[in-house]
Amino acid sequence: MIRANLNRKWLPLYEALASEVRLRILELLSETPMNVKELAGALGLSSAIVTMHTKKLEKGGLIDTKLVRRGGGTHKICSIAVSHVELTIPHTSEPAREFHEVSVPIGHYTDFDVHPTCGLATTERVIGQFDDPRYFIEPERMHAQILWFGKGYVEYRIPNYMLAGQTLEEIEISFEIGSEAPGVSADWPSDIHVYLNEKLLGVWTSPGDSGEGRGKLTPAWWTVNQYGWLKVIRVTSGGTFIDGQRLSDVTLQDVLLQRKDWLLRLAVPDDAEHVGGLTLYGEGFGNYNQSILFRTYRSAANNG
Known part of the structure; x- marks a missing residue:
């Protein structure tokens, strides 16, 4: 779980979420871990563009990437890092639960x-x-x-x-x-x-x-x-x-x-x-x- 607030340190997280493509990547990874090539094929995009998006998702703490040996080669496998994100917006009149x-x-x-x-x-x-x-x-x-x-x-x-x-x-x-x-x-x-x-x-x-x-x-x-x-x-x-x-x-x-x-x-x-x-x-x-x-x-x- 990520518990975020309005602090500037959470800007990479908010940027990671501000993209239809990146949201679609999260949907795909919620089903199974995938490498960049597999994501690119599912999205109909180039591997270079998908790599850019996965870097932003990783920087935002939403996915993890690992190098894995598979089929005689090394692949960068992406997987979901958190199940949900909770955003707290200060509100002085709202009592703590x-x-x-x-x-x-x-x-x-x-x-x-x-x-x-x-x-x-x-x-x-x-x-x-x-x-x-x-x-x-x-x-x-x-x-x-x-x-x-x-x-x-x-x-x-x-x-x-x-x-x-x-x-x-x-x-x-x-x-x-x-x-x-x-x-x-x-x-x-x-x-x-x-x-x-x-x-x-x-x-x-x-x-x-x-x-x-x-x-x-x-x-x-x-x-x-x-x-x-x-x-x-x-x-x-x-x-x-x-x-x-x-x-x-x-x-x-x-x-x-x-x-x-x-x-x-x-x-x-x-x-x-x-x-x-x-x-x-x-x-x-x-x-x-x-x-x-x-x-x-x-x-x-x-x-x-």
Whole structure:
């Protein structure tokens, strides 16, 4: 995430966004990483012009570029660096929003049903053996920073710290996620289902399981799935959104239950159209140094 304001240092970001061509490049890269030649072909432009645009996007912090060996040559691969941009414009009469954030480590799931290919790892070693679901109840799983499975689900219980008199205004959930191919495959779609309090918020189709180029944080000893996509889901009174785009018509009223915790489930059911598994990246893996973040925005309690 980029949180920008009206400071002059953000001018490269604003310039990067001020182009129809560059916005189209971001759309293409949101589907899959591409090199300049591939982008030029998709846009019908010369490689020189596309190179100029990608340099501005990189300077603005919106994309990353890496040199990758492929097919006997070296290619400059472009990929999305952030999932969304938040612009704050000063407004003295607008009160700050009150929220509470819980960071849930990848290994702190409370229920699961997973099927191979599957496994877990800390930043130092694999936990147990590959493709053996029994290790998902290994006590060391609490230290896992990456997990993957071919189909099934993992479920997390998150404490609900709402106080009497407070009104819930929005729920925000973010995590880095991708598909799970045997090995790796950039073209490996997977329909990842997100549930909250047993209510399906929506389905996001991951395009693949990334393996070309290394994740910024992924340990050097790790050789397969490298990074995913940072997805930000917001549940509001007007619907559910993913990265700012409407995901479903599910509202806060549809998931708000009188309970002491929230139940978050990430699943790839075996009856999905694309059963491509999922990989969850935590701190020390992928491109974003975070666990699952669960944030609740609420109005202040009425003490009057």
